[in-house]
Amino acid sequence: MTAERTGALAPGATIGILGGGQLGRMLAVAAAQLGFSTHVFCPDPDSPAFDVSAHYTVAPYDDPRALEAFAADVDVVTYEFENIAVDAAELLAATCPVRPGPRALEVAQDRLNEKSFLTGAGVPVGPYAAIDDLDGLKAALQHLKTPAILKTRRFGYDGKGQVRIDDANDAEAAYAAIARAPAVLEAFVPFSREVSVIAVRGANGETAVYDVPENVHRNHILHTSTVPANLALATRQKAAEIAATIVRELDYIGVIGVELFVIETGGGELLLVNEIAPRVHNSGHWTRDACVCSQFENHIRAIAGWPLGSVSRHSDAVMTNLIGEEAEDWQALAGENNCCVTLYGKREIRPGRKMGHVTRLQPLTKAPC
């Protein structure tokens, strides 16, 4: 099947996916449903995504020969996590398109780059300071006050690489706790709720934004995402505008997750961006059960140069992650009415490990914005 010079990848082309976890797995399934072949690259021989992928490579992410062979076998490369070394991304990009592109990786891999980018784009973020040494941390604590959160610039996720500082005298211990890594100190933001925006931008700039979910975390791990969020319509629209600004400024291709804090003020709801994830996002998993086209399919459509699918929502939804042994409840969950069960095929249950999720559907209570 031919693409008639639009640059779209024809069915039968091969989508390369870096990372073989549950996000890679759900991307591989979405790609297959559009008629694509898939090739998953992951160091873990037990990767869940391998089970639904036509081809796979088991190799470290910094193995140049394996990366070259992978790039030669696929028509586009995407990834399920943002900590791809820029070297690896450049090596791949020499052979085939890498989407989202290197700019998104540079920004999202480093909290300081991320905050600078967002500020530069006119997107609201909370007060913060770059931390390069203990003296800098002490000075920043004077300025931003306590409580504050010290976060490593790189390699943080699900609460890893961060420590809360309640007393400025704890600066040294806190800095030791993050191994004196380059960091960002974030002022405590008195947010009432957390929400996110899942947006997608196509290769031609077309952009679509899913309805905003409200997210609840437990132990720094996402617990539930609920749509519709209990937000003013203007706030939901503002969140969508923020996401649209971010993807436009990054010249982004694919799905992005933007996490936001909601602060109640006398004048209404104020939004601050917490962080961005240049990939499909846990808080968008409900889209597969509650929308015409899921975040997974829309990511594949975008990176393949296809038109975007409809993000419209046909149901209200509450997505709940199954963490660790919560996945043992599969029988009861499978017996619940209107409960969509997804399990990731991970062979071993471990505390804190994302094993699956459920989406509980209800008829629409109001028209999505």
Add this chain to the structure above:
Amino acid sequence: MTAERTGALAPGATIGILGGGQLGRMLAVAAAQLGFSTHVFCPDPDSPAFDVSAHYTVAPYDDPRALEAFAADVDVVTYEFENIAVDAAELLAATCPVRPGPRALEVAQDRLNEKSFLTGAGVPVGPYAAIDDLDGLKAALQHLKTPAILKTRRFGYDGKGQVRIDDANDAEAAYAAIARAPAVLEAFVPFSREVSVIAVRGANGETAVYDVPENVHRNHILHTSTVPANLALATRQKAAEIAATIVRELDYIGVIGVELFVIETGGGELLLVNEIAPRVHNSGHWTRDACVCSQFENHIRAIAGWPLGSVSRHSDAVMTNLIGEEAEDWQALAGENNCCVTLYGKREIRPGRKMGHVTRLQPLTKAPC
């Protein structure tokens, strides 16, 4: 993860699927989404289902050693087509459960068995006669009149193995056209429309029936399935009752497709069963896009001993098959609003070949029955 003695297969178990076409492919995806591993058995090395399956075997369906090895590797066997030799099914069943069971195969593989079974179960079918020789055919034509349809008892699908007889003098030519195979002569049924019922029965007898689609064929191949069908509520309920009777009488486990003719009479709509398919069915493909739980997932749930998922419908839907080069329209279809595109990953377009399907969704126009 354990099944706590309910007999349900735990996530991580392996589902064996005979047949690697699009139905096997969509079953494998559904199984993976519930956390199962899959093993697809098919003679064709280019089988579309292999691309989304953890394991596969390329071997003929009558290769006993390959079948034995397959049975030893899986926890349950199911199939995407009903022409499994009974010998093969019995060989597999000696090692692990085969679902749906052998009774469903015996009935569905042979049009005469099927009609005898349906009649015995009190399910309405059109007038028919068993044909074993030319004299029998001539006698049956006297009785059933022309036009009539002569169909081989075995191996018919998508209009293959059947011939229409408009004149009793053509009996000999018609019989030659089906290679003088054991056959059934069916009286012409003056139906106005064709509908189907997709039903599912769990291992514990729990039964659920999807809303009835109206089906339109072109060149003996399904063209569209539309829900809701334009049928009286009582007729839809009657169709559901017929399907429930069939699965109960067969002690069936899994999804079944029941094709029916609708005849308009002075007293209302009359239903006659045309044929049954002991598997997921093309006229149920819209369930993946328009229902909480698809026919594919419900088939896997049933054969794995899980509770059934909700068959409720959140959208109106029109499913259209993409036959042969119709799949070349993928770009335009992907750009249509509220149009869910599924392509089967078949490497070669051939006339009459099912390459994919689309489901066009609309908000519910009335509550499903």
